[in-house]
Each structure stands twice: as C-alpha cells, then as structure tokens.
Amino acid sequence: MKLPAEHPLHLVIGLTIWSAFFIAAYGGLSVYCSVAAETDTGGLENPLNLGLLALTAAICVVSGILANWCWRSATKFPGKVSAGVYIAGFIATIGVAIPIIFLPPCI
Amino acid sequence: MTDKAAQLHRDLARAWGNLPGWGGLAAVNHTSVGLRFIVTGVVFFLIGGVLAMLVRTQLARPEQELFSPDVYNQLFTMHGTVMMFLFAIPVLEGLAMYLIPKMIGARDLAYPRIGALGYFCYLFGGIILCSSMLWSIAPSSGWFMYTPLSDATFSPGRGPDFWLLGITFVEISAVSAGVELVVTILRMRAPGMSLQKMPVFCWYILAMALMILFGFPPLILASIMLELERAAGFIFFDGLRGGDPLLWQHLFWLFGHPEVYIIFLPAAGIISTMIPVFAQRPLVGYGWIVLAIITMGFISFGLWVHHMFTVGIPHLAQAFFSVASMLVAVPTGIQIFAWLATLWSGKVRFELPMLWVFGFLVIFVCGGLTGVMLALVPFDWQVHDTHFVVAHMHYVLVGGMLFPLIGGFYYWLPHFSGRMPSQTLGKWGFWLTFIGFNATFLLMHLTGLLGMPRRVYTYEAGLGWDWLNLLSSVGGFVMAVGIAVIILDFLLHFRFGTPAPTNPWKADTLEWAMDTPPSPYNFASIPQITSRHPLWDQPDLPRAIAAGEGLLARAPGDHREMLGTSATNAAVRELIRLPGNSWLPLQLAAILAVVCICLLLRAYWVALGAAVLSFVWIFRWVWVAGAHPANNMEPTDVAPATTQTWSGIGLWGMGVTLLADAALYLSLIFGWFYLWTVAPAWQFSPTSSLTTQSMLWCGLPLTLAALGHWLLTQRLRRHNATYLYAGLWGSFGLGVMHLIALGWIFFSGDLSPRNHPHHSVLVVTIGYLVLHSGLATITTGLQALRAKRGFISAQRPYEMPVLQMFWIYTAIIYWLAFACFAFAPAAGGAV
Numbered sequence: 001m002k003l004p005a006e007h008p009l010h011l012v013i014g015l016t017i018w019s020a021f022f023i024a025a026y027g028g029l030s031v032y033c034s035v036a037a038e039t040d041t042g043g044l045e046n047p048l049n050l051g052l053l054a055l056t057a058a059i060c061v062v063s064g065i066l067a068n069w070c071w072r073s074a075t076k077f078p079g080k081v082s083a084g085v086y087i088a089g090f091i092a093t094i095g096v097a098i099p100i101i102f103l104p105p106c107i
Numbered sequence: 108m109t110d111k112a113a114q115l116h117r118d119l120a121r122a123w124g125n126l127p128g129w130g131g132l133a134a135v136n137h138t139s140v141g142l143r144f145i146v147t148g149v150v151f152f153l154i155g156g157v158l159a160m161l162v163r164t165q166l167a168r169p170e171q172e173l174f175s176p177d178v179y180n181q182l183f184t185m186h187g188t189v190m191m192f193l194f195a196i197p198v199l200e201g202l203a204m205y206l207i208p209k210m211i212g213a214r215d216l217a218y219p220r221i222g223a224l225g226y227f228c229y230l231f232g233g234i235i236l237c238s239s240m241l242w243s244i245a246p247s248s249g250w251f252m253y254t255p256l257s258d259a260t261f262s263p264g265r266g267p268d269f270w271l272l273g274i275t276f277v278e279i280s281a282v283s284a285g286v287e288l289v290v291t292i293l294r295m296r297a298p299g300m301s302l303q304k305m306p307v308f309c310w311y312i313l314a315m316a317l318m319i320l321f322g323f324p325p326l327i328l329a330s331i332m333l334e335l336e337r338a339a340g341f342i343f344f345d346g347l348r349g350g351d352p353l354l355w356q357h358l359f360w361l362f363g364h365p366e367v368y369i370i371f372l373p374a375a376g377i378i379s380t381m382i383p384v385f386a387q388r389p390l391v392g393y394g395w396i397v398l399a400i401i402t403m404g405f406i407s408f409g410l411w412v413h414h415m416f417t418v419g420i421p422h423l424a425q426a427f428f429s430v431a432s433m434l435v436a437v438p439t440g441i442q443i444f445a446w447l448a449t450l451w452s453g454k455v456r457f458e459l460p461m462l463w464v465f466g467f468l469v470i471f472v473c474g475g476l477t478g479v480m481l482a483l484v485p486f487d488w489q490v491h492d493t494h495f496v497v498a499h500m501h502y503v504l505v506g507g508m509l510f511p512l513i514g515g516f517y518y519w520l521p522h523f524s525g526r527m528p529s530q531t532l533g534k535w536g537f538w539l540t541f542i543g544f545n546a547t548f549l550l551m552h553l554t555g556l557l558g559m560p561r562r563v564y565t566y567e568a569g570l571g572w573d574w575l576n577l578l579s580s581v582g583g584f585v586m587a588v589g590i591a592v593i594i595l596d597f598l599l600h601f602r603f604g605t606p607a608p609t610n611p612w613k614a615d616t617l618e619w620a621m622d623t624p625p626s627p628y629n630f631a632s633i634p635q636i637t638s639r640h641p642l643w644d645q646p647d648l649p650r651a652i653a654a655g656e657g658l659l660a661r662a663p664g665d666h667r668e669m670l671g672t673s674a675t676n677a678a679v680r681e682l683i684r685l686p687g688n689s690w691l692p693l694q695l696a697a698i699l700a701v702v703c704i705c706l707l708l709r710a711y712w713v714a715l716g717a718a719v720l721s722f723v724w725i726f727r728w729v730w731v732a733g734a735h736p737a738n739n740m741e742p743t744d745v746a747p748a749t750t751q752t753w754s755g756i757g758l759w760g761m762g763v764t765l766l767a768d769a770a771l772y773l774s775l776i777f778g779w780f781y782l783w784t785v786a787p788a789w790q791f792s793p794t795s796s797l798t799t800q801s802m803l804w805c806g807l808p809l810t811l812a813a814l815g816h817w818l819l820t821q822r823l824r825r826h827n828a829t830y831l832y833a834g835l836w837g838s839f840g841l842g843v844m845h846l847i848a849l850g851w852i853f854f855s856g857d858l859s860p861r862n863h864p865h866h867s868v869l870v871v872t873i874g875y876l877v878l879h880s881g882l883a884t885i886t887t888g889l890q891a892l893r894a895k896r897g898f899i900s901a902q903r904p905y906e907m908p909v910l911q912m913f914w915i916y917t918a919i920i921y922w923l924a925f926a927c928f929a930f931a932p933a934a935g936g937a938v
Contacts, residue, residue: 008302008675015405022409022427029424034784077303077394078675084398088438092406095434099426106421 005073010082014063014089021059021093025052025100033106040106048105056097063090108653115631115655115662122662123214123628126688133688135219136627137204140226142523144201147230148194149594154237155189158182160587163547167580169568179564180247181266185240187250191366192274193233195508196319199373200284202515203312207288209618210306212297212636214629214669215685217290217756218283220692220728225280227696232280235703236273239266246270249562251359252333254344254352259337267337268707271330276703278323282767285319288312290759293674297617298658299636300677306616306639307390310397311376314404318369320763321408324771326362329355332778332871335860338709341871342864343778349864351786353418354778360411361774367503368407368435372400374511375442378464381518382446384614385461386453389640392445399438399445406435416487425484432482439475443468458612459530462537463514470506470544474499477552492562495555498548505544513540513593520597521611525623526604532596539589546582550575609649615640620649632657633670636677663741671749671756681749683756684740686732695724726889733757733906734898750905753824757909765916772875772920776927779868791865797856799929805848806921809880812841813914816887820911826901828894835891838914842884849877872924879917886910 003009032048033040040046067086070079108116125134134140161182165173174182204222208215216222239245246266248257257267292313296305333355335341342348344355383390390396409431416425446468455461477499481487490496520528554575559566566572610619619642621629634657638644651657658679659668671681698721705714731737734750742748749755782789815838819831853873860867890910893899899906 006675011401012405015402019405019408022431026412026424026427029421029427030781031784033421081394081398081401084394085401088398088402092402092431092434095430096409096427099423099430103423103426105423107423 005070005079005082006076008078010066010070011078011085014066014082014086015092017059017063018089018092021055022096024055025096028052029105037106040104042104042107044101044104046105049100052100053097056093056100059093060090063087063093112631112654115660116626116653118662118665119628119631120626122665122667122687123626125627130688132693133690135223135686135689135692137208137216137219137222138625138627138629140219140222141201141203141205143226144197144204144229147226147233148198148201151189151193151233151237152198153594155186155194156587156590158186158189160583162186163580163583165564166566166576168577169566169570169573171565174564176564177247178243180249180562181240181243181245183562184246184249184266184270185237188246188270188274189233189237190504191250192277193229193236195370195504196281196366197229197277198512199315199370199508200281200288202377202512202519203288203315203373204284206519206618207291207309207312208295209621209625209629210309210616211292211295211300212617212630212634213291213295214633215667216287217295217683218287218760220686220689221283221287223689223692224696225283227693228283228699229277229280231696231700232273232276232703235276235700235707236269239269239273244269251363252355253359254333254355255346257333257355258344265707268334271334271337272703272706275327275330275334276699278327279699281319281323282327285316285323285767286760286763288316289320289763290756292316294671294680294756294759295669295683296672296677297634297636298670298672298677298679300672302675304636304639304677306380307393307396308373308376308380308616310400311372311379314400315369315372315376317766318365318372318404318407320767321770322362322365322369324362324767325358325774328771328774328778329358329362332358332867334706335867335871338706340861341867342860342862343782343867346786346788349782349786349788349790350867351782351789353415353785354781356415356418357411357781358774358778360414361408364411364414365407368403370504371507372403374467374508374515377511377515377518378446378467379442380616381460381464381514382449383453384518384612385456385458385464386449387456387613388449388453389615390445391448391452392441393639395441396445399441402438403435406431406438410435413482413487416484417491422484429482429484433479436475436479443472459528459533459537460514460518460612462534463510463517466537466541467506467510467514470502470510470541474502474504474506478503490555492560493555494551494559494561497561498551498555501544501548501551505548513537516597518612519618520600521607522618522623522625524601524604525607526600527607527611528600528604529596532592532599536589536593536596539592540586541589543582543584543586543589547579547586548582550579550582554579610642615643617641617648620652628662628667630657631655632660634658658745659743666740668740670746679746681752681755682740682743682746683749684738686738691724691728695721695728698724726885729886730889730893733909734893734903736898750903753904753908755905757905758912761909761912765912768916772923775868775872775875776923779865779872779927782864782868786864789864797852797858797869797928799925801848801852802925802929805845805852806918806925808841808848809845809921810918812838812845812884812887813918815841816907816911816914820904820907823899823901823904823907828901831899832891832894835887835894839884839888839891842880842887846877846880846884849873849880853877869928872928876917876921876924879913879920883910883914883917886913 028048063086067083071083074080125131125139165171165179244265246269248262248267252270255261292309332343336343342350344350344352346352379390412428413432481499517528554572557571559572607623630652632652632655634648634652641648659670667685667687669683669685670679671683672678673680698717701717702714705717740748819834858866858870860870
C-alpha cells in the first residue's frame with residue numbers, strides 16, 4: 001500500500017530512517033570493536049567503515065528519491081514539509097557519515 | 108446574550124463544573140488540573156531556588172564551612188533534581204494541559220481522569236522526594252545519579268532510593284500527560300482545524316509529548332534496574348560482578364539529553380505564539396518552523412553521548428555524536444531567524460511579555476553557542492565537569508525555558524485571572540532577573556575556564572576563583588530578588604490588577620475567544636475553523652461561540668460531550684462523552700504512594716499488597732470506562748457515538764501508550780545487548796535450565812490467545828457477534844495457560860539474579876512479560892463479562908480493537924524476547 005504524499009506519516013519517516021542509520025552506525029561500531037578489536041588493523045579500509053559508507057549512500061539515495069517524490073506529488077502543507085523532513089534526513093545522514101571517511105573505528 | 112444562550116451556559120456550567128469544597132479534589136477538567144500542575148511546579152521552583160541560594164552562599168567565599176560536604180552534596184543534588192523533574196517538565200505540561208484544549212477548540216483533554224491521576228502522582232512523588240531533606244537523608248550523588256557512586260556500596264543510605272522511587276513515581280505523570288496531549292492534539296481539534304491550520308504551539312507540544320513517550324522510558328527502566336540492584340542485589344551496573352556502570356550513563360542520557368529539548372520545545376512554542384501577536388503579523392516561515400520542530404525532535408535523540416565524551420569511547424563514535432550535536436543547532440537557528448524575521452517585518456508592540464522574549468533571545472543564543480563549543484570533543488575534554496558546563500547548562504535552561512515561561516505567564520495572566528499585571532513591578536522583576544542571571548552565570552563561564560570543578564563544596568583562596576564566585580553569588584541573590592518581585596506581582600494582581608479587556612493582546616488564537624477567567628467548558632459551542640489565525644480572520648467567532656451557533660451547543664443529562672475529529676483534516680468523526688468529576692484518580696495515586704513509601708521502608712509485603720490493591724483499583728476504573736452504560740449518550744445527527752466506532756480515542760490512546768511501552772522494552776533489550784558486548788566481566792550463565800524449547804511451548808498459548816482475540820475482532824467487524832462471549836473466555840483460558848507456563852519457566856529456571864547479570868536481565872524481562880500477559884488475560888476476562896452484559900456488541904465494538912492491539916503487542920514482545928534469548932547462546936553462551 002502506497003502512502004499518499006500528504007499522509008502525515010511522511011512527516012516522521014525521513015528522520016526515522018536517519019535514526020535507524022544512526023543506531024546502525026553507533027551500534028555497529030560498538031559490536032565491531034568488541035568482536036574484531038584484535039584483528040582490526042586501525043586503518044580506514046575495514047568492513048565497518050566500508051559498510052557504513054555503503055549504507056550512507058543507500059540511505060541518501062532513498063531519502064533523495066522520497067524527498068523529490070513528496071515535493072512533486074504534494075500540493076498541500078504536510079507533503080511539502082515531509083519533503084523537507086526527507087531532505088533533513090539526507091543532510092543529517094551525510095553529516096554523521098563524514099567522520100567515517102577520516103576516522104578508523106576502534107581507536 | 109439571549110435567554111436560550113444563557114440557559115445553555117448554565118447547563119454547560121452544571122455539567123462541566125467541579126464539585127464544591129473538598130469535592131474539588133475530584134476535579135478532572137483540564138483547567139483545574141493544568142493550573143494545579145502550574146502552581147505546584149512554581150512551589151517546587153521556589154524550593155529549588157532556595158537550595159540554589161544555599162549553594163551560592165556556600166561558594167561565595169573560599170574555604171567556607173557553612174555546610175558539611177555531605178549536606179552540600181544533598182543541596183546541589185536536590186536543586187538539580189527539583190528543578191528538572193519537579194519544576195521544569197511538570198510546569199510546562201501543566202501549561203500545555205491548560206492551553207491545548209482551549210487553543211484547538213476543545214472542551215477538555217482526551218483522558219481527563221488520567222490527567223488528574225498524573226497530577227496526584229506528581230504531587231505525592233514530589234512530596235516523598237522532598238521529604239528526604241527534612242531528615243537530612245536526601246540523595247547526594249548528583250541529579251544524574253551516576254553509578255557506582257549511587258550504588259549500595261558507595262551510597263548505603265536511603266538517599267538514592269528516594270530519588271529512584273520518587274522520580275519514577277513522578278514520571279507516571281509525565282508519560283500520562285504525554286499520551287493525553289498527543290491524542291488530544293491529533294483527534295480533538297475543532298472541525299476544520301487541519302494540520303496546516305493548527306496553532307504552532309500545538310506542533311511544539313505534540314513534539315514534546317512524543318519525545319516524552321520515547322525519552323522517559325529509558326530512565327524509568329534504569330531507575331527500576333538500579334533500585335533492584337540496590338535493594339535486591341541484582342547485577343546491572345556493578346562492573347566487578349559483570350555489570351557496567353556506563354550502562355547507567357547511557358540510559359540516563361538517552362533520557363537526559365532529549366529532556367533538554369522536551370523542556371525547550373514548549374518554551375519555544377510560547378515564543379512562537381507571542382512574537383506574532385506583538386509583531387501584529389503572522390509568523391514568518393510556519394512550515395519551516397514545523398520542519399525545524401520535527402528535525403529537532405529526532406536529532407535530539409542522537410546527542411546523548413556528548414555527555415560522555417570523557418568516558419573512553421572510540422573517536423569515531425565521539426565524532427558521530429559531535430556532528431549530531433552541531434546538526435541540532437540548525438533547526439534551532441531556523442527558528443531564531445524566523446522569529447527575527449517576524450519581528451523585523453511586523454509592527455512590534457513592546458508590552459511586558461516582550462521583555463522576556465528579548466531576554467530569551469539574548470541568553471538562549473549565548474547558551475546555544477557555548478553548546479556548539481561543547482560539541483567539539485577536544486574543548487569538551489578541557490572543560491568537562493567544570494563550572495563552564497554549569498554556566499552553559501543554566502544559559503540553555505534558564506534562557507531557553509524559564510524566560511519564555513515567565514513571559515508566557517505574563518502573556519496568559521489575564522487569561523488565568525481576568526486581570527492585568529503591574530507594568531512597574533513586571534519591569535523591575537525582569538531587569539533584576541536578567542541582570543542577576545547574567546552576573547551569576549556569565550562569570551561562571553570564566554570560573555570554569557580557570558579550572559574550578561563543579562560539585563566541590565569549597566575551594567582554596569588565591570586560585571583566581573574568589574572574586575568570580577563572590578560576584579556570581581551576589582548575582583544569584585539579585586536574580587532571587589527579581590523572582591520575588593515577579594511572584595509579588597502575580598499575587599498582587601489578583602487583588603489590584605486592572606480588569607483585562609477582551610483579548611487584551613489582540614491575539615489570533617482560540618483561547619482568547621472565551622471569557623477570562625475561562626468557564627469550565629471553555630466553549631459554549633464548538634466553532635468551525637477556516638483559518639490558522641481564527642481571531643484575526645474570523646472576528647465574529649467569540650460572539651458566535653458564546654451564542655451557541657457552533658456545534659454541540661448542548662449538555663443533555665449533564666453529560667460532558669466533545670467532538671472527535673480526524674487527525675489530518677479535522678473532519679468530524681465521532682461524539683465523545685468524557686468522564687465527570689471522579690475520586691478514582693486521587694484514590695489510585697494514594698495507593699501508589701503507599702507502594703512507593705513501603706518500598707522506601709523496605710516493607711515489601713505491604714508494598715506487594717498495595718500494588719495488588721492498585722491493580723484492583725485500575726480494573727475498577729477500567730470497568731466503568733469505555734462502553735459502560737454510565738457513558739451512554741443521547742443520539743445526535745452530528746456524528747456517531749464513539750462507542751459505535753472502531754478507531755476511537757481509546758484505540759489511539761492504546762497505540763500511543765504502547766509507543767512508550769515499546770521504548771522501555773527496547774531500552775531493556777539495549778541494556779542486555781550492551782552488557783553482553785561491552786561489560787568486561789559479563790558472562791552467559793551456563794547453569795540456567797531455561798531452554799528454547801520451554802520458551803517455544805510457553806509462547807504457543809499466548810499466540811493462540813492473541814490470534815483468537817484477533818479473529819473475534821475481525822468477526823465483529825463483519826457484524827458477527829456469535830461466539831463472542833465464549834471466544835473471549837477461550838482467549839482468557841489460553842492466556843492463563845501461558846501465564847502458568849511463564850511462571851513454571853521462571854521458578855524452574857534456576858535463575859540466580861544476585862550472581863549472574865544475565866539472569867538479572869532475564870528476571871526483569873520475564874517480569875515485564877508476566878505483567879503484559881497478565882494484564883491482557885485479566886482484561887480479556889473482563890471483556891467477556893462486558894460482552895455478556897452487552898457493553899461490547901456488533902453495535903458497540905469500541906473496546907475490541909483496543910485490547911486486540913495490546914494482545915498483538917504482548918505477543919510481539921514475547922517472541923522478541925524469545926529471539927534474543929534463543930539466539931544468544933549461539934553467539935555467546937547458554938540461555
């Protein structure tokens with residue numbers, strides 16, 4: 001079932017996706033560092049950083065598509081604000097992901 | 108007013124009024140309950156303020172011995188606790204409970220008795236907590252009660268127990284207010300008040316209420332866990348025995364950081380309400396502000412670890428939270444620019460409340476900037492646990508909450524009393540408070556940068572802190588005088604204030620479309636809303652409402668009636684009958700207070716008896732709710748009675764409550780997962796005889812019970828009520844079988860929570876499951892009895908989907924527990 005762009009649930013979906021990403025990033029890091037602390041080389045090319053970057057890319061694509069769809073489909077207030085929420089999720093995802101490019105996980 | 112309209116007002120006043128004399132304690136209407144929250148909150152604010160003055164007196168000069176270290180610890184702990192838990196949240200909730208129905212064109216909140224229960228829980232919990240000061244056994248571990256300082260080894264007295272039990276008791280009120288505010292805003296707006304026409308204050312309160320539902324459960328859980336550790340020897344936070352003290356910090360700040368925004372959002376809502384009124388133009392960027400509110404609500408949950416930058420977590424994790432902490436400044440900035448743009452483009456009237464808006468803007472922006480500084484990890488390391496953090500926190504909380512709140516009090520004072528405040532006293536109060544506050548806390552930034560740690564009861568002379576502390580203390584007393592002047596103004600205005608004209612500030616929102624002080628029913632008839640600024644765009648509205656020209660201009664049989672509307676477009680959906688004055692909330696809160704006191708006294712059997720009694724009272728309450736004949740309504744052609752509908756406010760209330768419930772459960776799963784992966788001495792116990800097979804068999808009757816209830820509900824949707832009575836007893840029986848199996852698992856599982864942290868988690872989880880399964884089973888039995896009496900039928904299906912949702916939730920949490928504990932052995936050990 002497809003939710004119309006004006007459906008109020010869109011007001012929270014965008015940042016709920018971001019929340020899931022944030023939990024995955026912090027939780028994934030904690031688990032990775034507890035199970036792979038001895039094998040981790042301290043470099044940036046490790047499964048966690050690469051996986052989180054891939055997840056970031058996927059979430060950005062999804063958020064971008066949904067933002068575009070909401071903006072184009074909606075004629076009323078909730079839909080336009082929902083598009084903004086998806087964009088906010090997009091920006092927040094990129095913001096949180098930037099350190100992944102520069103910092104290894106377990107130091 | 109015509110005779111007919113006058114008769115209507117008399118009828119409504121009789122239906123909605125409180126009982127006389129002591130009967131006022133049975134009042135449930137939102138005006139009374141909201142005002143009680145506000146007044147009680149202000150009393151606690153004064154207590155917290157006196158504690159602050161004692162702290163500042165002690166620190167005014169070096170090497171003072173006014174208080175012993177222990178008493179000083181109690182002073183600052185209780186100051187923080189009282190201000191955060193007994194003042195800031197309840198007073199804002201009270202204001203929201205008072206204003207929201209009036210702003211959305213409703214006569215009351217969705218669950219008036221729950222609101223009254225929340226108030227009494229707050230009152231009793233606050234009294235219990237503060238009573239500890241009378242015996243000098245108040246908590247002394249700081250308002251965030253860090254372990255291991257607060258555990259039984261390092262705090263063997265009763266202080267932390269007062270905190271843990273008292274705060275948990277008080278939080279019942281916060282969560283209950285959260286539920287009723289969400290449902291009221293979403294389902295009880297006046298017809299036509301679609302989401303885009305909703306006053307911006309309601310958006311803020313909606314976000315605040317939802318944040319309470321997700322933010323408070325982690326702390327409730329953490330408090331229960333720490334109390335179990337202290338009183339019963341369970342293991343959660345004791346690092347030597349397999350727990351981890353950092354788990355407390357995670358759970359506390361999962362609550363604690365959103366808490367800052369839970370406090371800030373309603374205050375910002377006050378600002379967003381007042382600025383357009385005094386700028387005499389609509390708010391610039393309404394949509395942007397709504398976007399900022401939603402964004403802030405979410406991102407504020409991703410900041411909690413910035414309180415823990417010094418505990419030794421990886422740099423990458425710190426960076427996540429550092430970035431999120433800076434990101435949250437963006438929606439804050441959007442709001443500030445929208446306010447400035449509104450002021451810039453309007454014709455500003457500099458009335459008394461605007462002074463507080465000015466104070467808010469200056470102080471809060473400064474506090475926000477130091478917040479961004481603290482979001483930078485290296486800077487945070489330098490000033491962590493110094494007075495710089497104390498100064499930042501007060502800039503954010505006093506600037507971001509107290510100033511808007513007092514501004515709001517001045518703004519709505521004519522609404523509360525029908526009289527205007529004194530300009531002279533009001534201005535003196537503001538300037539003394541503003542100057543005193545900045546003298547206290549601006550200088551405190553320097554004290555912190557010079558290295559003075561927080562929470563030290565005294566300091567040596569000659570470290571460069573002497574004059575700063577002295578001036579901070581002088582500033583504190585100047586601020587206290589300012590607050591005293593404001594309170595004097597408030598008190599005097601009831602006697603000497605000039606009578607307020609109608610809509611004295613020329614506001615646009617509906618709360619000014621009624622008499623001041625307001626009647627207990629708010630609106631003689633429910634208006635049709637066509638604009639976001641009803642009083643500006645529909646100037647005839649107050650007269651039409653009072654003349655009974657709107658909807659529901661009646662009070663048949665002295666019933667309290669309200670309209671339920673759809674969440675998005677506010678189309679009329681149902682006619683709701685709200686409960687009248689009731690002693691149940693006071694009685695239940697009193698019984699819960701007995702539970703709390705008995706736990707404090709470690710009289711566990713009496714506590715158990717009182718807890719059982721409280722459940723009896725809850726079920727008694729449940730029995731007379733819903734489609735009970737006492738709630739019958741006279742038919743109307745406006746909308747069907749709510750008992751005839753499938754998605755009434757009961758279902759919404761259940762859904763919203765389960766959000767908070769799920770947050771608590773997920774916090775428990777998080778805690779277990781955290782201990783498993785992080786706690787150095789954690790181990791899965793190999794001795795438990797709990798097996799996946801036994802859990803699997805135990806879950807079978809539960810699933811069948813939930814499925815059976817779902818099938819009965821589906822049949823009822825098709826107007827088929829055959830086998831309803833027998834089917835409900837069938838679900839009840841299956842529920843009993845499940846409970847017996849759960850009990851068998853518990854007692855035969857060789858669980859030793861005093862020796863194994865994993866068993867501690869298991870016991871709490873099983874307790875949680877038993878509570879839910881028990882509630883679902885007993886309520887199903889009650890439903891069977893109600894079906895027999897005709898309270899539930901194809902024509903009155905209201906209650907079935909409510910319990911159906913609870914059964915589904917109960918089944919989900921069971922199987923989630925099963926998944927966690929069944930798969931854990933594969934990853935690390937036996938169940």
